[in-house]
Amino acid sequence: MFVRCALRTRSQCLLTGLLALLLSSGLWMSGNAAVLEEPPSLLQAAGADSTLRLVVKASPSAHYQTEATFTDKAVLRALEDRKPGAAYSEPLLPDTVLTYRQKGQEQRVYVTPTGQVVDPIGHQYHVLEDEAQSTLKTHVQSLRQQHYGELLHWNDANRIIPKFSSFTIVDVESGLSFEGQRRAGSSHADVQPLTKEDSATLKSIYGGNWSWNRRAVLVKYEGRTLAASMHGMPHGGDGIPGNDFNGHFCIHFLGSVTHRSRSMDPAHQVMVHRAAGLLNEYVSKLPPLALIDVWISAAHQGDLQLLQVATGEEQALHVRSMRRLSKAKEPDVSGLLQYDTDVDVSTTPEGASAVKHRRIHFHLERASLEDRWYIRSAVMR
Incomplete structure (x- = not known):
């Protein structure tokens, strides 16, 4: 073979x-x-x-x-x-x-x-x-x-990839790869491209612009390949001179959290599971509000595969940006086959520049109490 x-x-x-x-x-x-x-x-x-x-x-x-x-x-x-x-x-x-x-x-x-x-x-x-x-x-x-990469919890990834270690990062969609170094980070890895050529590759992965969008990546280090998620926006402190990258970007693993909220970022966790080859299995187990987070991430990034796995149908949604504003605790839906809820978002429609606050009414269904949830409709008001 x-x-x-x-x-x-x-x-x-x-x-x-x-x-x-x-x-x-x-x-x-x-x-x-x-x-x-x-x-x-x-x-x-x-x-x-x-x-x-x-x-x-x-x-x-x-x-x-x-x-x-x-x-x-x-x-x-x-x-x-x-x-x-x-x-x-x-x-x-x-x-x-x-x-x-x-x-x-x-x-x-x-x-x-x-x-x-x-x-x-x-x-x-x-x-x-x-x-x-x-x-x-x-x-x-x-x-x-x-x-695919190994689905490893942050507690283990934090130990396996120590600070100041250098590794290869592979984008699972484009196939482009570059070298990075972990500089800091206790809740996830704060990473910088090693050279200006590596920075140029990272930028090209995002179509030539720095971006907060999450992408599924593989982290290759000392014979192991780990499933992870990155964004591509320079921010925070700088530590490698001459690499044309003013700051660091973040790489998340299973169970890692953000610095500010100290909570798991839903979009990063989805991408970690995509990098592990477990996207459908992961999304199929999500409760309604977590599934809505997947839908919002898909709309924000124009990710047709994520839209399909959340809704069960091939569809497209054209917006420049979308962020969830309202936060709520997952309801008890253990005895329900249908669930409706309103979610407040900030969004920029396709072809516009102004950010608007809108409310989306979501209707979710499942075939039986043992089956997974699907978003059957999302109506913006």
């Missing part, structure tokens, strides 16, 4: 190397005999018809991905013989895509961490033989473990 994190596929590398070998030798090997004849297509030579390719990434739009290829005729036969099963009801498709060729045509399905195959067109599971599903489960879990 060959694995790597890159934008270039392994098949490109394999075919390039194979072509170079053929051109240098002038021969095409057939069995044990060398014959001077035109070779078959490079795709056939690379065994494309018997190769399965897995690609995992945090969102459909992410450029950062990890891929693996393997050959397993039993899995291929099981895929060809698969039968339609139950409906797939999750708001997001699985993060792992499996492609293979069947009768000369490329097939594309999604695979869950448990090895279940999902048809993206019919939005339903396809049933495989137990052994084939077990094989896919092994490959997918191994690949996801390499792609």
